[in-house]
Amino acid sequence: MSLDKVIVVTGASAGIGAAFAKLAAKRGASLVLVARRETELRAVAAECGANALVVVADVTKRADHERVLTEAISRFGHVDVWINNAGRGMSIATQALTDDDFDEMMRVNVKSALYGMQTAVAHFQERGTGHVINVSSLLGRVPFATFRSAYCAAKHALNALTACLRVDVSRSHPGVHVSTVSPGVVATEFGVNAIGGGPDSRTMPGSQTAEEVAAVILDVVEHPRADAYTRPGAREMIAAYYAAEDLAELEKG
Numbered sequence: 001m002s003l004d005k006v007i008v009v010t011g012a013s014a015g016i017g018a019a020f021a022k023l024a025a026k027r028g029a030s031l032v033l034v035a036r037r038e039t040e041l042r043a044v045a046a047e048c049g050a051n052a053l054v055v056v057a058d059v060t061k062r063a064d065h066e067r068v069l070t071e072a073i074s075r076f077g078h079v080d081v082w083i084n085n086a087g088r089g090m091s092i093a094t095q096a097l098t099d100d101d102f103d104e105m106m107r108v109n110v111k112s113a114l115y116g117m118q119t120a121v122a123h124f125q126e127r128g129t130g131h132v133i134n135v136s137s138l139l140g141r142v143p144f145a146t147f148r149s150a151y152c153a154a155k156h157a158l159n160a161l162t163a164c165l166r167v168d169v170s171r172s173h174p175g176v177h178v179s180t181v182s183p184g185v186v187a188t189e190f191g192v193n194a195i196g197g198g199p200d201s202r203t204m205p206g207s208q209t210a211e212e213v214a215a216v217i218l219d220v221v222e223h224p225r226a227d228a229y230t231r232p233g234a235r236e237m238i239a240a241y242y243a244a245e246d247l248a249e250l251e252k253g
């Protein structure tokens with residue numbers, strides 16, 4: 001069945017966002033591809049076919065989100081789904097974090113999505129229908145990778161904001177959905193792009209492909225739900241973590 005939806009994807013120039021865009025395009029969706037690198041975005045658009053619009057934008061700037069929406073409406077008339085996928089890692093332990101480090105993680109992983117949510121949901125409320133999907137991380141549930149301290153904190157904050165928005169919006173606009181998708185390690189350039197270096201996600205044991213994660217996001221588009229994990233067993237692992245009588249025992253590994 002064809003996916004007759006207009007979908008905004010941030011972070012569409014690479015990794016998970018690019019894989020999702022290509023998959024959704026194959027299924028018939030119209031795509032609005034957002035990121036800062038125009039050449040890479042255009043290469044992804046070329047693989048998505050005629051119904052792909054490139055919007056070069058920096059998601060850490062509120063005004064850029066308004067421009068994305070305006071350009072999407074002017075090309076396609078409306079937006080059905082807005083995926084806040086752009087994000088960045090950081091490998092700096094808590095004790096070594098500077099103010100700028102922490103602010104940067106909140107800017108690129110939380111405020112970016114906040115601007116996207118506020119922009120998209122206002123449009124969806126006018127239409128009475130729509131779907132926001134925020135790409136978070138397992139590290140937004142369980143801070144297992146302590147060297148990614150501020151990134152873990154940012155994704156935890158993103159999850160809280162997402163849940164608060166979902167509850168508020170579901171009361172006034174039941175046709176508007178708000179979802180979190182939490183991947184584990186994915187074989188993208190995420191690791192090499194992380195501030196402060198750290199492991200390369202492409203060679204980490206047990207990493208999923210961007211295409212596997214894209215398929216889960218597409219399933220959430222087709223079957224809206226609050227929370228989705230891309231790895232089998234993730235939900236049980238998280239439940240066990242929070243059920244522990246003493247977290248320190250678990251943290252010994």
Ligand SMILES: NC(=O)c1ccc[n+]([C@@H]2O[C@H](COP(=O)([O-])OP(=O)(O)OC[C@H]3O[C@@H](n4cnc5c(N)ncnc54)[C@H](OP(=O)(O)O)[C@@H]3O)[C@@H](O)[C@H]2O)c1
Nearest residue numbers: 011013014015016035036037058059086087185186188190
């Ligand atoms: N890979 C993993 O192991 C993993 C695991 C869990 C969660 N995630 C999450 O998955 C999402 C996608 O990550 P990925 O693995 O696909 O990483 P990636 O390959 O590094 O891609 C990141 C994307 O975000 C875009 N981006 C970064 N900063 C931006 C900004 N300020 N404005 C606009 N776009 C920006 C990049 O495009 P430009 O550079 O062109 O702007 C790129 O398209 C992120 O939210 C990440 O936290 C990843």
